[in-house]
Amino acid sequence: MATFFLVFGIIVLVTAAGRRFLEHSFIPPIVVYIIVGLLSNGLNMQFHFMNKHVHEGISLMAEIGIVILLFRVGLESKLEHLVGQLKRASFIWLGNVSVSAVVGFVAARFVLGFSLIASLFLAVALSATSVGISAALWQTHGRLDTPEGALLIDVAELDDISAVMMMSVLFSMAPTLARSQSVSLSVMGMEILVLLGKLALFLMICFLFARYLESHIMSFFHTTSGASTFVAALGVLFVISGLAGALGYSLAIGAIFAGFSFSRDPAEHELDMQLDFLFYIFVPFFFVNIGMNVRLDLISSALPVGGVLFLAACLGKLVGTGLPALFVLEKRETFILSLSMIPRAEIAMLIMLFGFQHELAFVSPRLFGGMVMVTILTCVFVPVVLHPLLQEQSSKD
Incomplete structure (x- = not known):
């Protein structure tokens, strides 16, 4: 236990220092977190200071981190606003998600020769985006409040929702697909129907909670300090996440839908600010854990794979977002929007980590x-x- 607290404290301090170091740069701290994980992995191979309990503790911190991260993603979603912009955003979103997934699948299956199920994991992972990285730059240059900035957020929110839904289905169906050669089609079909039925049940529970219970629970716990409200929201977050896990889905799926449930609450902004403390402690562990799971002895063989997938990641978003966006934006604005959709981080790596572990x-x-x-x-x-492009765009306006 003492070793875990020592490692925990060092990781918290190092990731905080890395975040502080990058504060005035355009590089997201996610990069530092993953590198910390890679370095920790390498040091552990040399000195063997991480025992089973330390690894279990870090895995738990990582689970809490991704739950909090996706809760915030859901919390900051403006679903009612999105419905109003659905016609404009959905046209771009359809091209963006479908082309990215197809390009990812082709790259994994036919270029790199991975299995069907591995290629499906990669396809779903590359269909997602991590718009927070680009949105921070848009905000810095005063572009997030423009019509193009609003479109970026709307398309990205649809991206998040579709990626989570596809992730839910993939996580449930992958074991059945893996056994497809040893079970009959009728049995496999029945298993898939049961899984989809459980997903529909979970979504219905989330909808009923958001519609009829959430406001009453928050009103009951409301105090002038706001602490009770925040604690109650966290309690609901862990209950919904646990329910998703009990139904056979990822805890993270429950977390993002818990965030959606609270996104309409008048206290949403206050909840979001109160999350900062937990966010900066636990979320880095998710990315540190990713770095710690990389097989360092296979780095050389992973480099060409990463190169091909990087090209696929860029091509999928540039083409998938760019072609439909040309119907509503100028060419330069289209390129900036498409470029902003390229980053892959939390949802993409959550999908790959599930498949890996x-x-x-x-x-x-x-x-x-x-x-x-x-x-x-x-x-x-x-x-x-993206930085010089947004800078030039802002100077023109």
């Missing part, structure tokens, strides 16, 4: 390492290229 090992160490490389490259490449 599953007992059936849907995702190989080589594919997982390649996708970690994609996350690092897209999170560095996009801000470096």
Whole structure:
């Protein structure tokens, strides 16, 4: 236990220092978190200071981190506003998600030769985006409140919702698909129907809670300090996440829908600010854990995989977002929007981590390492290229 607290404290301090160091740069701290995980992994291979309990503790911190991260993603979603913009945003979103997924699948299955299920994991992972990285730059240059900025957020929110839904189905169906050669089609079909039925039940529970219970619970716990309200919201978050887990889905799926449930609450902004403390402690552990899961002895074989997937990640978003966006935006604005959709981080890596850690090992160490490389490259490449483009666009206005 003492070793865990020592490692926990060091990681908190190092990630906080890295975040502080990058505060005035355009590189997101996610990159530092993953590198901390890679370095920790390398040091542990040399000195063996992490025992089973330390690894279990870090995995628990990582689970809490992704739950809090996706809760905030859901909390900050403006679903009612999104419904009003659905016609404009959905046209771009359809191209964005479908092309990204197809390009990812083709790259994994036919270029790199991975299995069908591994390629499906990669396709769903590349359909997602991490718009927070680009949105921070848009905000810095005063572009987030423009019509193009609103469109970016709307398309990204649809991206999040579709990625979570596809992730839910994939996580449930992957074990059945893996056993498809040993079970009949009728049995497999029945299992899939049961899984989809459980998903529909979970979504109905979330809808009923958001519609009829959430406001009453928050009113009951409301105090002038706001602490009770925040604690109650956290309690609901963990209950909904646990319910998703009990039904056979990822805790993170429950977390984002818990966030959606609270996104309409008048106290949403206050809840969001109160999350900062937990966000900065626990969320880095999710990315540190990703770095710690990379097989360092396979780095050399993962590099070409990462290179191919990086090209697929860029091509999928540039073409999938760009072609439909040309119907509503100028060419330069279209390129900036498409470029802003390229980063892959939390949802993409959550999908790959699930496949990598599953007992059936849907995702190989080589594919997982390649996708970690994609996350690092897209999170560095996009801000470096996007910054001067937004700067020039702002100066023209």
